Amino acid sequence: AASAFFPSPFDEAVVLTADGVGEWATTTVAIGKGNKLKIKKEIHFPHSLGLLYSAFTYYLGFKVNSGEYKLMGLAPYGNPIYTEKIYNMLDIKDDGSFRLDQEYFNYTTGLTMTSEKFHNHFGKKPRNPKNQDLNQFHMDIASSIQKVTETIMIKITKSLKKEYPIDNLCLAGGVALNCVANGKILKEKIFKN
Numbered sequence: 309a310a311s312a313f314f315p316s317p318f319d320e321a322v323v324l325t326a327d328g329v330g331e332w333a334t335t336t337v338a339i340g341k342g343n344k345l346k347i348k349k350e351i352h353f354p355h356s357l358g359l360l361y362s363a364f365t366y367y368l369g370f371k372v373n374s375g376e377y378k379l380m381g382l383a384p385y386g387n388p389i390y391t392e393k394i395y396n397m398l399d400i401k402d403d404g405s406f407r408l409d410q411e412y413f414n415y416t417t418g419l420t421m422t423s424e425k426f427h428n429h430f431g432k433k434p435r436n437p438k439n440q441d442l443n444q445f446h447m448d449i450a451s452s453i454q455k456v457t458e459t460i461m462i463k464i465t466k467s468l469k470k471e472y473p474i475d476n477l478c479l480a481g482g483v484a485l486n487c488v489a490n491g492k493i494l495k496e497k498i499f500k501n
Contacts, residue, residue, distance in 0.1 A: 309347070312480035313340035318501065322472050324464065327481030328358035328373070335405075337468060340478065354416045355407045357460060358482045360398075363413055364453040366421035368446050369435030380488055383454035386447030393429060394456045403471075404464030458489045465498045475500035 309323040323338040323345065330336075334356035337349040353359075361379070362372045370378045399407040410416065412426040420434075427433050435446060465477060477499035479490065493499075 309336060309338040309340070309345050309478075309480055312478035312484075313338070313345060314343075316340075316476070316478050318476040318478065320474055321476035321478045322468050322474050322499070323478045323480065324468065324484075325481040326357050326461065326464075326479070326483035328362055329353045329356055330481075334358060335464075335481075339472065339474070349405075351405060354410060354413070357406065357457060359413070359415055359421075360408055361453060361457055361483065361486075363415065363421040363426070364449060367426070367430075367434045368442075368450060369437035369440065372421060376482070376485075379450050380454060380486060382442065382447055382450040383488070384451070386444065386449070386451030388452040388455035389448050390430065390452035391455050391459075394452055397426075397429070398456075400460060400463070402463075403467040404460055406460060454486075454488065457483065457486060458492045461486075461489045462493060462496055462498070465493050466496075469498050477501070 335351040
């Protein structure tokens with residue numbers, strides 16, 4: 309939160325961090341004012357928008373914590389036809405807060421990001437980049453998780469704007485590196501700045 313707010317031009321801002329995981333917090337909301345930040349809300353590990361996106365990065369055969377940009381770049385080549393399947397793995401509240409059904413994931417107890425239930429849910433094993441080319445299925449999966457990520461981020465920011473009458477928003481964390489989602493938030497004109 310500090311990395312986004314303190315170098316910003318704002319004296320006051322809502323600061324949203326969305327990441328894989330920090331310490332235990334994966335998503336935080338803070339209010340920045342002057343030289344102070346006050347954390348207002350947190351979502352804790354294992355419920356993480358960043359780890360959800362990384363699970364799909366892994367599933368598409370890209371390296372976690374470095375290949376997420378490839379997933380974002382692949383998304384425009386597909387159609388978001390798997391969004392409902394992704395939403396079935398999540399519980400999203402009206403304010404955008406969320407919980408991930410851990411039966412679909414393996415990052416808390418195993419050595420991979422996704423579980424057999426995840427693979428069965430989409431009908432395929434994770435892509436092996438050594439011997440399997442990207443195809444339309446992979447593009448559609450990328451498009452779908454990108455759409456879900458954008459929708460959740462917009463839902464969170466709209467809720468924050470209703471809750472806090474502040475004109476400025478700062479974003480930080482790995483999910484905030486998703487420039488396409490940031491562009492959608494900007495286009496929605498939720499915050500003035």
